[in-house]
Amino acid sequence: RTVRELSEIVYDPDTGAPLRMRGTVQDITGQKELEIKLVQSQKLESLGLLAGGIAHDFNNLLTGILGYASLSQQLAPPGSPLLEYLGQIEAGGRRAAELCQQMLAYAGRGRFDVRRHDINAIVRDTVPLLEVSISKKIALLLHLAEPLPPVEVDGSQIRQIVMNLVTNAADAIGNAAGRIAITSGVMQADRDYLAQTYLAPDLPEGSYVFLEVSDTGTGMSPEVRKKIFDPFFTTKFAGRGLGLAAVLGIVRAHRGALKVYSEPGRGSTLRLLLPAATGALPRAGAPAPAVWRGEGLALVIDDEASVRGVAARLLESLGFTVAAADGRKGVASFRAQAQPVRLVLLDLTMPHMDGEETFHALKEIDPGVTVVLMSGFTQQEALDRFAGSGLAAFLQKPFTLASLRETLQGIFAGRAIQQ
Numbered sequence: 564r565t566v567r568e569l570s571e572i573v574y575d576p577d578t579g580a581p582l583r584m585r586g587t588v589q590d591i592t593g594q595k596e597l598e599i600k601l602v603q604s605q606k607l608e609s610l611g612l613l614a615g616g617i618a619h620d621f622n623n624l625l626t627g628i629l630g631y632a633s634l635s636q637q638l639a640p641p642g643s644p645l646l647e648y649l650g651q652i653e654a655g656g657r658r659a660a661e662l663c664q665q666m667l668a669y670a671g672r673g674r675f676d677v678r679r680h681d682i683n684a685i686v687r688d689t690v691p692l693l694e695v696s697i698s699k700k701i702a703l704l705l706h707l708a709e710p711l712p713p714v715e716v717d718g719s720q721i722r723q724i725v726m727n728l729v730t731n732a733a734d735a736i737g738n739a740a741g742r743i744a745i746t747s748g749v750m751q752a753d754r755d756y757l758a759q760t761y762l763a764p765d766l767p768e769g770s771y772v773f774l775e776v777s778d779t780g781t782g783m784s785p786e787v788r789k790k791i792f793d794p795f796f797t798t799k800f801a802g803r804g805l806g807l808a809a810v811l812g813i814v815r816a817h818r819g820a821l822k823v824y825s826e827p828g829r830g831s832t833l834r835l836l837l838p839a840a841t842g843a844l845p846r847a848g849a850p851a852p853a854v855w856r857g858e859g860l861a862l863v864i865d866d867e868a869s870v871r872g873v874a875a876r877l878l879e880s881l882g883f884t885v886a887a888a889d890g891r892k893g894v895a896s897f898r899a900q901a902q903p904v905r906l907v908l909l910d911l912t913m914p915h916m917d918g919e920e921t922f923h924a925l926k927e928i929d930p931g932v933t934v935v936l937m938s939g940f941t942q943q944e945a946l947d948r949f950a951g952s953g954l955a956a957f958l959q960k961p962f963t964l965a966s967l968r969e970t971l972q973g974i975f976a977g978r979a980i981q982q
Contacts, residue, residue, distance in 0.1 A: 618663040619912065622939030623867045625663070625961035629656040630873035633964040634880060653963075660961050663939070679713040679840055682721065682772055683747055689722045696726070697733040697743070706746040712839040714772050720813045721774075727810050728776040728833055735780025735831060746775040749839060752820075760820040760836065761792065761811065770839040771820075777832035783825040791823070855972040856882040859905035864893030864921060865937075866913040870960075874908055874937075877964050881971065890916035894924045897932075904932060906971070908958070911938035919948055926953065933974060937962070 570586025632653040639645045686707060693703060725745070732743045752771045783791070792811045814821055817837060825831035861883040863874045871887040878885045883906065888896045890913045897904055907925060911918035918936060925932050936949065937958040955974050958967065 619939040621659065621663050622960040623870055625656050625660050627869040627873045629653060629660070629961045629963050630877055632656060634873075634876055637880060637964065656961065677715055677717055680716055680718050680721070681711065682714055682716075682774055682837070683707045683709065683711060685718050685721050686725060686745055686747065686774070689725045692726065693729050696730060698736070698738065700738070700740040701733055701736055702742045703729075704742060704744040706744060708746075708748040711747060711749055711772055712770070712841070714837045715840045716817055716837060720817075724810050724813055724835060725774070725776070727807065728835075731807065732776055732778035732780060732831065735778050735782075737780070741779040743779075744775075744777045746773075746777070748773055748775075750836075752836060757820060760822040761814075766818065766820060766838075771836040772839050773834050773836050775832060775834040777830060779830045782827045782829045782831055784827050788823060788825055855968055855975075857906070857971055857975070858882050860884050860886065860900065860902050861906040861908065862893060862897055862900075862904050863887040863908045864890060864913075864918075865908075865910035866890065867910070870910065874967075877967050878906075878908070880964060881968060889913060890918075890921045894921060894928075897925055898928055904929070906974075907932060907934045909934050909936055911936055922949065922952065922954070935970060935974070 569589070570584055572584050573582050574580065575582050632649050636646060636649045636653070639649065686705065690703070690705070697703065729743055729745070736743070749770060749772050751769070752766075753768050757766055757768065792807050811821065814835065819838070820836040822834040822836070823831070824834075857878075861878045863871050863878065863885060864887075865871045865874065866889045871889075875885040875887045886896055886900070887893075893907075893909075894916070897907070909918050909921060909925075913921070916924075918938075922934055922936070925934060930953075933955045934953075935956045935958050936954055937960055939960040956970050958970050962970075
């Protein structure tokens with residue numbers, strides 16, 4: 564424990580000899596622990612802001628790269644060698660977009676398509692990938708409780724967590740034979756339990772679905788445990804990027820928590836807690852038709868000229884007539900149009916007049932205007948700012964012709980996300 568001592572020696576006023584010592588001893592262990600957590604929280608917040616800003620700017624650049632690549636693929640004749648090159652450009656752009664999503668995940672602002680899922684189904688879908696990514700000497704064991712309440716999560720992000728935790732567990736075992744167990748269940752978490760986890764100081768007590776990954780590896784010392792969620796921290800010779808820091812960001816965005824158990828020589832266990840949802844899982848709907856074309860006038864409002872340009876070309880390829888401008892000019896253009904504007908594609912983050920201000924200005928001119936919000940940040944973060952305002956849909960940057968077509972088809976087929 565950590566103590567603070569405040570003491571003084573009392574001297575004889577005549578002889579100057581020490582008579583006694585008086586003072587206090589105060590246990591400040593709790594205070595020191597709070598200071599450590601505060602410093603860690605501030606560090607994560609500052610690095611998260613940096614990562615989120617970089618990812619946002621790169622997503623704007625990638626919107627142009629992926630958009631023009633998909634347009635060029637439409638124009639290239641069948642059998643042209645250009646198709647292979649354009650495919651490589653698109654594949655590279657998608658990998659870059661995935662790196663941006665890792666940065667946004669670390670910042671707690673990743674792309675999330677939140678739906679109700681059975682976490683056991685997510686694990687089972689991930690097992691084939693896990694089995695080919697870990698050593699054949701390692702036995703992968705599943706202990707999945709049935710039935711479990713659903714959780715409201717982005718299934719792809721939870722799969723990323725499972726992959727990350729199992730890969731780290733395999734690295735801890737190394738070339739030796741060992742076991743990795745994936746366990747699921749449901750538990751009641753009280754305040755004392757949540758206080759011992761990462762990210763849970765303000766989470767409510769209640770029912771949580773947990774997913775636990777344990778290994779028979781080397782385990783971690785207390786010093787290593789303190790650093791495992793730091794970006795780029797690794798105990799290996801070569802690092803692998805954000806790693807568990809990205810996991811922490813995904814968990815934070817899902818209002819979950821993480822608990823770590825580990826001792827040197829006794830393996831490690833990382834437990835993910837997610838709030839249990841009520842109600843049944845939704846049934847999957849029929850897929851939308853693949854071919855769709857639009858018509859009428861569309862307006863693109865974005866401060867980035869490259870994004871305006873590629874968005875306009877993509878909309879034109881779908882059958883729209885397109886005008887484009889930044890925030891202030893976009894509102895003026897919308898007001899001045901002689902023909903009705905059927906669709907507005909609106910950026911969220913713009914200087915001078917941001918997406919939210921522009922949206923309300925457009926609605927004042929025409930309350931029935933159809934507005935699609937586009938952003939490099941998470942859908943939920945964006946939509947929270949537009950709750951109840953009549954936003955038609957959200958489009959994640961970077962997007963391609965296919966994702967734009969799917970979004971617009973959903974709107975005009977009546978499957979829009981009305982907020």
